[in-house]
Amino acid sequence: MHLSRRGFLAFVGSTTALAQSKPALAWKSKAPSDPLGCLVDITRCIGCRKCEQACNEVNHLPEPEIPFDDPRVLSSPRRPNNTAYTVVNSYSTGKLDDQSKPIPNFVKIQCMHCQDPACVSACITGALTKLENGTVHYNVHRCIGCRYCMVACPFEIPAYDYFDPLTPEVRKCTFCLERLEEGKPPGCASICPTEAITFGRRETLLQLAHQRLEEDPGRYYNHIYGEHEAGGTSWLYIAGQPFHKLGFLDVPDAPLPQRSESIQHGLFSYLWSPIVLFGLLGLSMKLTHGQDKDNKEGK
Amino acid sequence: MHAHPRPIDRPFWSPGVLVMVSLMVAGGLALMTRYIGGLGFTTNLTDATPWGLWIAIDVASGVALAAGGFTTAALAHIFGRRAYEAVTRPALLTAALGYTFVALGVTIDVGRSWAIWKPVFFHNYNSALFEVAMCVMIYLTVLWIEMVPIVAERFGSKIRLLAWLDRTLDKFMWVFIILGVVLSCMHQSSLGTLLVIAPTKLDPLWYTPFMPLLFLLSAMSVGYPMVIVETNIATSSLKLDGEMDVLAPLSRFTILTLGIYLVVRIADLMARGQLGRIFECSSTSISFGVELFIGGILPWFLLLSSKVRRSRRGLFIVALCIVGGVLLNRINVFVVGFSPQTATHPYYPSIGEILVTLGALATIMFLYRLFITFTPVLSARSLKEVSQ
Ligand code: SF4
Numbered sequence: 203m204h205l206s207r208r209g210f211l212a213f214v215g216s217t218t219a220l221a222q223s224k225p226a227l228a229w230k231s232k233a234p235s236d237p238l239g240c241l242v243d244i245t246r247c248i249g250c251r252k253c254e255q256a257c258n259e260v261n262h263l264p265e266p267e268i269p270f271d272d273p274r275v276l277s278s279p280r281r282p283n284n285t286a287y288t289v290v291n292s293y294s295t296g297k298l299d300d301q302s303k304p305i306p307n308f309v310k311i312q313c314m315h316c317q318d319p320a321c322v323s324a325c326i327t328g329a330l331t332k333l334e335n336g337t338v339h340y341n342v343h344r345c346i347g348c349r350y351c352m353v354a355c356p357f358e359i360p361a362y363d364y365f366d367p368l369t370p371e372v373r374k375c376t377f378c379l380e381r382l383e384e385g386k387p388p389g390c391a392s393i394c395p396t397e398a399i400t401f402g403r404r405e406t407l408l409q410l411a412h413q414r415l416e417e418d419p420g421r422y423y424n425h426i427y428g429e430h431e432a433g434g435t436s437w438l439y440i441a442g443q444p445f446h447k448l449g450f451l452d453v454p455d456a457p458l459p460q461r462s463e464s465i466q467h468g469l470f471s472y473l474w475s476p477i478v479l480f481g482l483l484g485l486s487m488k489l490t491h492g493q494d495k496d497n498k499e500g501k
Numbered sequence: 502m503h504a505h506p507r508p509i510d511r512p513f514w515s516p517g518v519l520v521m522v523s524l525m526v527a528g529g530l531a532l533m534t535r536y537i538g539g540l541g542f543t544t545n546l547t548d549a550t551p552w553g554l555w556i557a558i559d560v561a562s563g564v565a566l567a568a569g570g571f572t573t574a575a576l577a578h579i580f581g582r583r584a585y586e587a588v589t590r591p592a593l594l595t596a597a598l599g600y601t602f603v604a605l606g607v608t609i610d611v612g613r614s615w616a617i618w619k620p621v622f623f624h625n626y627n628s629a630l631f632e633v634a635m636c637v638m639i640y641l642t643v644l645w646i647e648m649v650p651i652v653a654e655r656f657g658s659k660i661r662l663l664a665w666l667d668r669t670l671d672k673f674m675w676v677f678i679i680l681g682v683v684l685s686c687m688h689q690s691s692l693g694t695l696l697v698i699a700p701t702k703l704d705p706l707w708y709t710p711f712m713p714l715l716f717l718l719s720a721m722s723v724g725y726p727m728v729i730v731e732t733n734i735a736t737s738s739l740k741l742d743g744e745m746d747v748l749a750p751l752s753r754f755t756i757l758t759l760g761i762y763l764v765v766r767i768a769d770l771m772a773r774g775q776l777g778r779i780f781e782c783s784s785t786s787i788s789f790g791v792e793l794f795i796g797g798i799l800p801w802f803l804l805l806s807s808k809v810r811r812s813r814r815g816l817f818i819v820a821l822c823i824v825g826g827v828l829l830n831r832i833n834v835f836v837v838g839f840s841p842q843t844a845t846h847p848y849y850p851s852i853g854e855i856l857v858t859l860g861a862l863a864t865i866m867f868l869y870r871l872f873i874t875f876t877p878v879l880s881a882r883s884l885k886e887v888s889q
């Protein structure tokens with residue numbers, strides 16, 4: 203092993219210089235400032251599953267085993283999967299109507315299109331991206347199928363083509379990006395007969411949601427799911443019941459990428475720590491190099 | 502003084518090798534089903550639990566248990582403890598084989614195996630997985646570069662190219678040795694960063710923002726115990742001298758490294774008020790208890806005794822506990838403690854997943870045997886020579 207002393211010291215020197223130039227690394231949100239979104243008003247949803255059908259058609263998904271006009275599927279909770287990007291579940295929370303029948307709450311689930319999406323931060327190749335219009339977009343041509351996005355998503359949304367041996371895809375709500383780009387609302391929002399899904403700018407939707415909560419406090423539980431969850435999401439919900447009773451997941455308010463990205467960048471921006479470590483180890487190697495002459499083998 | 506490493510003169514085929522071959526065949530068949538029926542056919546993975554045994558063992562544990570490579574290289578080549586050079590070669594071989602199979606493990610686990618090269622061109626610097634992938638890729642190359650002198654020593658006279666490569670690389674070998682240690686520190690810790698993004702899914706017994714540090718420290722502390730375990734297995738099955746004159750002093754470093762790891766681990770658990778959950782008596786807390794006590798605290802105390810360190814069997818058992826503890830830690834993080842809110846039932850590996858993992862392990866051992874038989878890796882003398 204050879205090691206030139208001068209080259210080496212120069213190296214250690216540059217290392218230290220680099221370490222000192224390390225900038226302050228505060229994490230910054232990369233959320234678009236004026237994204238589109240949807241407000242789902244659970245008190246308006248009648249569980250007709252028309253949105254499921256529209257979604258199926260817009261995204262060219264396979265025909266389901268049980269037809270969309272069969273309401274029986276509502277009774278046991280489902281999750282979006284690789285053949286259905288949105289599903290409606292029914293939850294009864296014990297409240298009764300005038301004829302003392304339990305009042306169902308219908309909850310539509312799909313990708314929340316987070317403002318700072320964990321899936322986007324996690325994706326190894328950048329196959330998932332947050333677009334300026336709010337859509338969290340999946341580009342299959344970059345995907346390797348590592349499924350880290352699925353591990354990362356706090357809403358547990360992305361699904362996988364597990365039975366495709368060679369070209370499986372990650373599947374989730376596309377926000378009907380093509381329709382959005384044509385200036386049309388997403389399929390599910392435009393078909394809804396009771397206007398339970400309002401499409402618009404996130405800011406406007408938040409105002410609308412607050413307005414509804416204020417105007418009819420008896421009808422609504424005082425929380426907008428998605429206003430702060432996971433640092434804010436493009437899809438928002440208001441409901442007549444506490445959200446945890448309606449199958450909504452517990453998700454912290456801090457954007458999920460914040461912690462992991464701070465660690466990643468704190469340790470590795472400009473590769474400062476590996477370079478410093480390299481310098482220190484090299485120094486140690488240099489210092490102990492002479493000690494072994496007697497004991498060194500064959501080289 | 503220690504003998505120079507040399508090929509062992511033993512017949513290659515033995516009953517043990519035949520067992521390995523049959524496991525390799527079984528694993529190979531299970532692997533075929535994955536490429537015919539898809540991941541869903543062979544594995545028990547679901548949308549809620551997208552990572553299973555292959556990520557926990559073949560990848561995460563594989564990387565951790567290959568830590569003998571960089572920890573011995575650091576000790577012998579960087580910190581100048583030449584006395585330990587005897588164990589650097591077997592540790593390097595294990596690391597080279599281990600990482601090769603980590604790479605293969607990732608390749609079969611990703612849905613689009615043929616697209617595995619894409620991270621080289623499409624980068625996401627926010628992703629811990631991207632960093633792990635890059636480091637593993639480069640480190641794997643570095644490891645095989647470090648292997649060149651060993652192979653060249655044996656075959657250099659026959660294969661000119663090899664001898665030339667060896668001579669050329671020799672000038673830069675110091676770069677590769679340091680690079681290997683640096684890359685190891687980077688991705689060992691980044692493996693711990695992987696689940697930092699999933700606080701709602703990983704049990705707080707393991708979820709902490711200090712996971713990267715804990716992964717690095719545990720990898721550092723498992724390096725020498727792993728060398729002790731594999732040297733013991735190799736030397737006793739091949740009837741070689743146990744090399745206790747190297748292994749016993751080597752284990753003293755583990756008192757320090759394992760001690761630091763345990764202090765940080767326990768302090769973190771206490772700071773987050775989780776330590777009491779050891780009394781919970783759920784399968785999760787039992788798995789945690791076994792990991793911490795049998796895989797950490799107990800062997801640490803045993804290591805303090807010089808009697809244990811000097812006894813071949815005692816040292817082997819202690820090292821085995823530590824290796825098992827780190828293995829269980831990785832399984833706990835990626836499988837046992839990983840409980841998403843929508844998981845309807847816990848994930849258990851399928852027969853197919855287990856067979857593929859066993860097959861990979863058998864292939865590693867098979868190749869290890871192949872290398873030590875034909876190239877100068879082990880320095881241990883045969884028992885006959887010792888008694889002379
Ligand atoms: S809900 Fe999940 S999949 Fe959708 S944008 Fe957020 S993190 Fe990504």
Ligand code: SF4
Pocket residue numbers: 324325326327328329330344345346347348349350351352372
């Ligand atoms: S599965 Fe595809 S989209 Fe998801 S993180 Fe991996 S590469 Fe990205």
Ligand code: SF4
Pocket residue numbers: 253256257258260261287288312374375376377378388389390391
């Ligand atoms: S936005 Fe489009 S893809 Fe998403 S749930 Fe609605 S219809 Fe389906």
